[in-house]
Amino acid sequence: MVTTRSTGNSPPRLPALGLKSLALVLLSIVIMFADSRASHLDTVRQAIGAAVFPLKVIVDAPARLFDWAEESTVSRETLERENRRLRNERMLIDAELQRLTALEAENARLRQLLDARQQLTREVRVAEIMAVDANPFRHTLTIDVGTADGAYDGQAVIDADGIIGQLIDPGIRTSLAVLISDPGHAIPVEVNRNGLRTIAFGTGEIDTLDLPFLPNNADIEVGDLLVTSGLGGKFPPGYPVARVESVTRIPQEPFAAVEATPAATLNQVREIMLVEADEPERNDSPADGSSAGEPLGSEPLADE
Amino acid sequence: MSSSGRQGAVAVFGSIVVALILSIAPLPDSIEEFRPDWVALALIYWTMMQPQRYSVGTAWLVGLVLDVAQGTLLGQHALALVAVTFLTSRFHLLMRVFPMSQLTATVFALLAVYQFLLFWINGVAGVDTRAITYWGPVIAGTIIWPVVAGLLSGLRFRLLARG
Structure with missing residues (x-):
């Protein structure tokens, strides 16, 4: 590219250089x-x-x-110890999973009664974060999967604890993901306790999200878990996003100042997962027109 | 011209690739904000020394690659690098005879222009960042400039001597 540039023979004359x-x-x-x-x-x-x-x-x-x-270079002893620990952990998880299977079946039955259609299990793909620092102006990660592996623009990225962000620039073999803490990012959430819907904005601080659209009388408390609401269609519903860290109600102001801490530790992860959003929901969700979940620029409006 | 020119092109190409690698290499969070603009520094040097061969066109192409590597708005670094290499190319004769102190001051100004353009485009595009963070690369780049210039001129003279 660079090498094939003109093997120039005349020094640049100023007007030509300026025009170019x-x-x-x-x-x-x-x-x-x-x-x-x-x-x-x-x-x-x-x-x-x-x-x-x-x-x-x-x-x-x-x-x-x-x-x-x-x-x-790990010793055999360490491996054996880790193996034992993982075995124990697996047994515990298996035990919990038995309960989950029953709950899932019950949930499906109840949902059928309510005539709600929503899939509970999703396609999940494991990916790894590459040690590459990208965009200096935004909170982003480079991950080692791309469109060749089925990743697509806007796909949700999670780790074991909750939502991390979404893909913004899927390449062929590597992609760029924006974190939920990026100041240009907004994610539609609901309070797990009572279903109160709102939008969580990134602040530019890795451990803080901002919830600017909650009125002073909103039922929200410190410690509330925020999960994805699935509105906007980009993030699958029901994944943990953040926990409310502080609620400041100022009587003169129309909105309360609510801050939350992301459930996932955004700056320590190495292994992540890509989750597919609901295909049917994406097509005929009533909130289709809203721009919630858009990564850049355009400020999404409040839910109502 | 031909054989030493080809070696020169390899040197330029190689140094720009190294600069691109350095600009996406992971750094600890504490010094992350002081990452010098390696690509801009390399282009300033080569434009100053060989403006008839490496100038705004090279800078534009390298800028596009940098935009993709960093995932910024496509064209952002391209525009900023074109502006910086245009100024360098315009004043290259002057810059060549500057003593190092004065040259370093000029590079400071060029890097400030570069970061200002990035800042300005970010503002128009709605990418929200604190203005103070744009000074980190300018200061770090100015401090590291004598080293970069020394390394690159060492490389250039070795190639010239062999050619």
Whole structure:
């Protein structure tokens, strides 16, 4: 790319250089508009992304090598201990799962009575975070799956504790995910205790989400669990998002100041999972028109 | 020109690839905000030394790659790098005869222009960031500039001597 540029023979004359620069600046502006308004440039991005992929692999290599070295030098004793612990853990989880199967069946029966259709089990794909620092202006992660593995734009990303974020820029082999703590991100949630719906905004602080649309008399308390409501169709409903950390009610203000801490530890994860949203819900959900869950810019309105 | 030119191109290409790698390499959170703009520094150096070969066109292409590598708005770094290399190319004769202190001050100004353009585009695009964080790369880049310039000119002279 760089090497094939003109093997110039004349020094640049100023007007030519100025014109060329101006043209490139204008072209950049056009590209930025096209990129921000719609996904016209996804193929361009993916093509350049394929060229960037080796760079990402190189950057990720030391971390991977370190992991590998660590794994291949553990003592037999440690492995046996870990194996025992995992076995015990598995037994406990199996026991709980028995209960869950019964509950799931009961839930399905009740849902049938209520005529609600919603799938409970979902397609989940395990992925790993690459040790690559991306966008310096936003809270993002690079993960090691892409469209070749079935990932798609807007897919929800979770870890063992809750929602982490969503994919914004799926490449062929690697993708970019934006965290729920990104200041441009909003996620539709509901209070698990009473079903109160609202929207949680990222603040730019890794451990704080902001809930700006709750009136002073809203039934919300410190310690309430917020789960995804599934409105907007991007996030599957029922996954933990955050726990309410503080509620400040100022009588003169129309809204209470509510802050929450993400359930997932956003800056410590390494293994993550991609979850598919409900296909039918995405198509005929009543909240389709709302822009809740959009990652960038456009401020979603409150639920009502 | 031909054989040393090809080696020169390899040096330029290699140094830009290294700069791209450094700009996405993971850093501890504490110094994350002070990551120098490696790509901008490398392009400033090569444009200053060989403006007839590496200038705004190279910068634009490298900028697009940087945008994809970092996942920023496509065209954002491209525009900022074009502006910086245009200024460098315009004043390259002056910059070449500057003593290092004065050259470093010029690089400070160029990096400030670069970050200001990124800041400005972020503002228009609605990417909300604290303005103070844009100074980190400018300061770190200015401090590291003499080292970068020394390394790259070492590379260049070694190739020239061999050619």
